[in-house]
Amino acid sequence: MSLALYGHPFSSYTQKVLIALFENDIPFEFRCISPDYPQNVADWLQLWPLRRFPVLVDGDRHVIETSVIIEYLQLTRPGPVRLVPEDPMAALDVHFLDRFFDLHIMNVVQHAVSGALTGDPVKRADGLAIAVEKLELAYA
Ligand SMILES: N[C@@H](CCC(=O)N[C@@H](CS)C(=O)NCC(=O)O)C(=O)O
Structure with missing residues (x-):
């Protein structure tokens, strides 16, 4: 059965799954979630109304959560x-x-x-400040 991956190239979680696919040369079709591909967006929302990506589709089965997707690839491919x-x-x-x-x-x-995606400079600065504080702690 062929695999399809719904995701976006700029998404770090999508990249996490892409690494697993590329590492073992696993063939798949990439279905970009973006306004340029409304059908992909509609299909993805049907698959996972919680609106998170990536989502892996393997025939009738869809696999959600990147860590589970990687375990699934290990088991099936x-x-x-x-x-x-x-x-x-x-x-x-x-x-x-x-x-x-x-x-x-x-x-x-x-x-x-x-x-940043809100376009509101105050929300942008607030989001950045939260990220910087937490990332400095994590990297330390
Ligand atoms: N725990 C999820 C996280 C997935 C996630 O947060 N993906 C981001 C893209 S990198 C997303 O769907 N963002 C959309 C949103 O937050 O509305 C996983 O590992 O698959």
């Missing part, structure tokens, strides 16, 4: 590059890094991005 270590203790370290970067880096960056 294993390749030369193992995405999560087989050893459960080593896998814990990978899961920790996955959670750290999602919760404390990627989600935090969204404050700045969301503020």
